[in-house]
Amino acid sequence: MTKILVTGGAGYIGAHACKVLAREGYTPVTFDNLSTGWEQAVKFGPFEKGDLLDRARVDEVFAKHKPEAVMHFAALSQVGESMQVPGWYWRSNVGGAANLCEAAVEAGCGKFIFSSTCATYGDQDGVVLDEHSKQMPINAYGASKRAIEDILENFEAACGLKHVIFRYFNVAGGDEEAEVGECHRPETHLIPLVLDAIDGRRPKLTIFGTDYDTPDGTCIRDYVHVMDLVEAHVLGLKWLESGKDSRDFNLGTGSGFSVREVMDAAGVVTNRTVPYEEGPRRAGDATRLVSGSSRAMDELGWKPHRSNMPQMIEDAWRWHQSEGYGV
Ligand code: UDP
Numbered sequence: 001m002t003k004i005l006v007t008g009g010a011g012y013i014g015a016h017a018c019k020v021l022a023r024e025g026y027t028p029v030t031f032d033n034l035s036t037g038w039e040q041a042v043k044f045g046p047f048e049k050g051d052l053l054d055r056a057r058v059d060e061v062f063a064k065h066k067p068e069a070v071m072h073f074a075a076l077s078q079v080g081e082s083m084q085v086p087g088w089y090w091r092s093n094v095g096g097a098a099n100l101c102e103a104a105v106e107a108g109c110g111k112f113i114f115s116s117t118c119a120t121y122g123d124q125d126g127v128v129l130d131e132h133s134k135q136m137p138i139n140a141y142g143a144s145k146r147a148i149e150d151i152l153e154n155f156e157a158a159c160g161l162k163h164v165i166f167r168y169f170n171v172a173g174g175d176e177e178a179e180v181g182e183c184h185r186p187e188t189h190l191i192p193l194v195l196d197a198i199d200g201r202r203p204k205l206t207i208f209g210t211d212y213d214t215p216d217g218t219c220i221r222d223y224v225h226v227m228d229l230v231e232a233h234v235l236g237l238k239w240l241e242s243g244k245d246s247r248d249f250n251l252g253t254g255s256g257f258s259v260r261e262v263m264d265a266a267g268v269v270t271n272r273t274v275p276y277e278e279g280p281r282r283a284g285d286a287t288r289l290v291s292g293s294s295r296a297m298d299e300l301g302w303k304p305h306r307s308n309m310p311q312m313i314e315d316a317w318r319w320h321q322s323e324g325y326g327v
Contacts, residue, residue: 001027005065082139104161110160178324191266
């Protein structure tokens with residue numbers, strides 16, 4: 001069976017990608033250093049523990065598995081942290097990606113699917129972003145992902161490595177069967193924190209800022225269901241397999257939800273109340289981040305089926321109530 005090297009396959013999005021790849025008849029080979037991922041999440045193919053900064057280890061894995069393509073999810077991904085320790089983000093994200101591209105080319109693997117971010121666009125309030133929007137990252141995380149997009153352009157020009165880039169904002173929900181799910185320790189993301197407050201794992205949710213220029217004063221974000229997202233990545237793989245050119249695609253719903261709207265939706269789905277308090281703004285938060293996805297729909301035939309708020313919360317709640325990874 002065709003093997004795909006999935007970096008970050010033990011993490012939230014990567015583990016869901018492995019599940020969908022296996023369902024589509026591929027063998028996902030997870031490469032992960034377990035800095036934020038879980039070995040328990042590697043259920044759909046072989047696991048190779050390693051760090052992208054360890055070039056010899058990356059070469060060893062390419063030589064052993066001979067993957068047809070790379071799906072690159074592994075990254076440090078906390079905006080706030082990236083502003084405190086930017087060196088980690090540049091070294092790990094950018095250095096790791098450069099190693100991975102070199103190793104892929106030297107091993108004769110010519111297809112690269114990259115999990116980028118709409119954070120590369122920076123803070124462009126009031127704009128529904130698309131692939132033509134100017135990229136002006138405002139934090140080290142977004143800047144590191146933007147740099148990797150440049151690396152991919154350079155490797156295509158120099159070595160013919162073909163790529164598909166996906167950019168997105170907030171990812172939510174989980175596998176319908178709850179075999180894998182969202183598990184960050186510590187957790188920083190809104191939906192799992194809302195569910196923690198609902199079931200008492202945390203005393204309450206703190207809303208980060210209620211004085212934004214939005215209808216209810218809280219920040220607005222574009223949430224995409226993780227399964228829809230990874231299905232787009234598989235379409236990106238098929239795009240390259242069919243010999244098409246490198247391309248970038250934004251994945252969003254084009255409409256956003258405020259923090260209060262997410263809390264309200266979670267209250268309805270779970271039939272519970274969300275204990276909360278109103279707190280100050282969190283540094284680095286943009287007011288409203290929304291992206292369209294007409295290119296992905298028109299050219300890839302991407303059809304997001306589950307990216308509606310009640311469905312995302314229902315799937316996240318199912319996982320939340322399961323044993324998860326037992327951590
Ligand atoms: N948020 C919040 N309280 C929390 C965590 C998040 O109010 O405890 C808000 C955050 O300010 C942002 C939105 O929820 O407006 C989504 O934040 P998250 O960290 O999930 O994703 P981000 O948009 O930062 O990638």
